[in-house]
Amino acid sequence: MIKLVNLHKSYPIGKTDKLHVLKGINLHIKEGEFVSIMGSSGSGKSTLLNIVGLLDSHDEGEYYLNGQKIENLNETKAAVLRNKFLGFVFQSFNLISYKTALENVALPLYYQGMKRKERQKIAMEYLDKVGLKNWANHLPSELSGGQKQRVAIARALVTKPKVILADEPTGALDSTTTDSVMELLKEINDEGMTVFVITHEEEVAEQTKRIVRLKDGIIISDEKTR
Amino acid sequence: MNIFDRDLWREIFSTLTKNMLRTILTTLGVVFAIVILISLLGATNGMKNGFDRLFAGTATNSMFVWGQRTGKPYKGFERGRRISYTMDDVDMLREQIKEIDILSPRIQLGNYKQVSKVARNGQTSGSAVFGDYPSIDKISKKDLVEGRFLNQKDIEDRRKVAVIGNETVKLLYKKDEEPIGSYIRINDVYFQVVGVYKKKDGVNFDGQNAVFIPFTTFQKAFNSGNHVGWFAISVKPQYKVAPVLSKIKKLLKRKYKIHPKDTRAIGSFDLSQIFTGISAFTMVLQGFSYFIGLFTLLAGVIAISNILLITVKERTKEIGIRRALGATPKAIKRQIILEAVVLTVFSGMIGFVASIGILTFLDNKFGHTEYPFVNPSVNLTQVFVSFILMLLLSLLIGLIPANKAVKIKPIEALREE
Numbered sequence: 258m259i260k261l262v263n264l265h266k267s268y269p270i271g272k273t274d275k276l277h278v279l280k281g282i283n284l285h286i287k288e289g290e291f292v293s294i295m296g297s298s299g300s301g302k303s304t305l306l307n308i309v310g311l312l313d314s315h316d317e318g319e320y321y322l323n324g325q326k327i328e329n330l331n332e333t334k335a336a337v338l339r340n341k342f343l344g345f346v347f348q349s350f351n352l353i354s355y356k357t358a359l360e361n362v363a364l365p366l367y368y369q370g371m372k373r374k375e376r377q378k379i380a381m382e383y384l385d386k387v388g389l390k391n392w393a394n395h396l397p398s399e400l401s402g403g404q405k406q407r408v409a410i411a412r413a414l415v416t417k418p419k420v421i422l423a424d425e426p427t428g429a430l431d432s433t434t435t436d437s438v439m440e441l442l443k444e445i446n447d448e449g450m451t452v453f454v455i456t457h458e459e460e461v462a463e464q465t466k467r468i469v470r471l472k473d474g475i476i477i478s479d480e481k482t483r
Numbered sequence: 484m485n486i487f488d489r490d491l492w493r494e495i496f497s498t499l500t501k502n503m504l505r506t507i508l509t510t511l512g513v514v515f516a517i518v519i520l521i522s523l524l525g526a527t528n529g530m531k532n533g534f535d536r537l538f539a540g541t542a543t544n545s546m547f548v549w550g551q552r553t554g555k556p557y558k559g560f561e562r563g564r565r566i567s568y569t570m571d572d573v574d575m576l577r578e579q580i581k582e583i584d585i586l587s588p589r590i591q592l593g594n595y596k597q598v599s600k601v602a603r604n605g606q607t608s609g610s611a612v613f614g615d616y617p618s619i620d621k622i623s624k625k626d627l628v629e630g631r632f633l634n635q636k637d638i639e640d641r642r643k644v645a646v647i648g649n650e651t652v653k654l655l656y657k658k659d660e661e662p663i664g665s666y667i668r669i670n671d672v673y674f675q676v677v678g679v680y681k682k683k684d685g686v687n688f689d690g691q692n693a694v695f696i697p698f699t700t701f702q703k704a705f706n707s708g709n710h711v712g713w714f715a716i717s718v719k720p721q722y723k724v725a726p727v728l729s730k731i732k733k734l735l736k737r738k739y740k741i742h743p744k745d746t747r748a749i750g751s752f753d754l755s756q757i758f759t760g761i762s763a764f765t766m767v768l769q770g771f772s773y774f775i776g777l778f779t780l781l782a783g784v785i786a787i788s789n790i791l792l793i794t795v796k797e798r799t800k801e802i803g804i805r806r807a808l809g810a811t812p813k814a815i816k817r818q819i820i821l822e823a824v825v826l827t828v829f830s831g832m833i834g835f836v837a838s839i840g841i842l843t844f845l846d847n848k849f850g851h852t853e854y855p856f857v858n859p860s861v862n863l864t865q866v867f868v869s870f871i872l873m874l875l876l877s878l879l880i881g882l883i884p885a886n887k888a889v890k891i892k893p894i895e896a897l898r899e900e
Contacts, residue, residue, distance in 0.1 A: 339808070
């Protein structure tokens, strides 16, 4: 599903210097896997997620998403691919504050050009799936952190993507809600969805099926849990 | 996704109503711009209509020609010779200048050493007394309140009849007295009043205190012989006044042996020039209105664009989220531009309604008075032009915040906490 071959990425600092963030990443994630990327801050895990999420481009190496080689993407193509293949879950939820839970979930479908009625029907199904059917018409400000993240997960799922990309999905949550969100991600994975989690919390990583540890831009270990 | 997509509009509406107060304040600039543009255009039209009313009944393609004293010696004549016309000139002009539509010779009592004294029952009015042909009514229309104007039969029979102004009536008659059929005395000759005209709204060259009697009767009663005071002339619709006037002058100069370059000998007044002047004046005013309106509108639209720039900055994260969820740059761009257009057009509508209110008020206040200001309104073309102006400006100016929004990279937007 995701295949990275000798991936490099560096950011310019000032006029001449460069910060080499990813120094040759080789990673292969198959369909249906539940993978976590572990690393302290500065290890390059966020950069990796941005590249995998088509939010940023790599300098060297190859990246295959769903068998398709990713290169020379312009913004429009990237937007279409993101919408089609990827579902994002962010640490800070990133819900649109003036839209209801239902509208937030339906938004990716809007950009697919789906009709409103159909969109809302599907969005409602996914809200139901994350247990928030009764909160459909609430604004994000009226939801708890765990509820917000579940809305975000429903939004990530609504386009039936190939991969869910979760960037510190539990970073802003307490331990009880963390468990419930991880439980939800596990359920989704059990249904066959590829889930790609980025975290620096050992407890979160342990709940996934494969842990990839990153340090200073290189993979230092890659092992299955249990 | 097309532009008539209901969801697109729902998106735009929901972002615009998010901060209602700011949205309304933003629109004020454009509202005022449209109010100013439409009110100015309407007021200009009102003035134009007012002048039209003022000159209603006066043939706009007409002129007056009279004799003065020569300014140059010519063919043995000294300068300062008095030029006066006769009825022969009337025939000559009618015959030789085909562009003339109506030629009405006129004469006024008191102009030639005679004193005019209009009296009745010991009351005098000091009215001007004109000897006229009925055709004068086609050049300078009289609004009759009672009776009739002079007619051909009066001319032929040299009837002693008179049409008098209602100012004259006020001076000569008591309130309950009926002027029609009564007699007035003009320099010891009695005339029967057959018509009373009233002060028209518009310009009246002969005033309200005047007496009109048949030209032929004038000749007989006041012994003016073949003499003509001046000509009132209108040209046929397809011709312009100025060239016909110079043709007339040339002909008269030849006949009366006036130096061809003598500008003093023949006096004339070209009425059409006043009208050209007025229409040029209203046209300049109209251009001025568009000029002011355009720039106020530009300022208003720029204000909208400015606010949208700020909102784009505020919405960086939201735009980033939308991008991450699959919004193409085009979709974002279109949304911001449409927000600008919707705001502008919406405020324009409010401006239209407000200016209709203002114009109605102006019409009520001045439309039915003596001011040259009637029915201030804008025509469909002007509304259409203002609308297109608004649309184009907002589309253009909307590009600025739209491009700014597109430049936001989702990754940077999402990083912003």
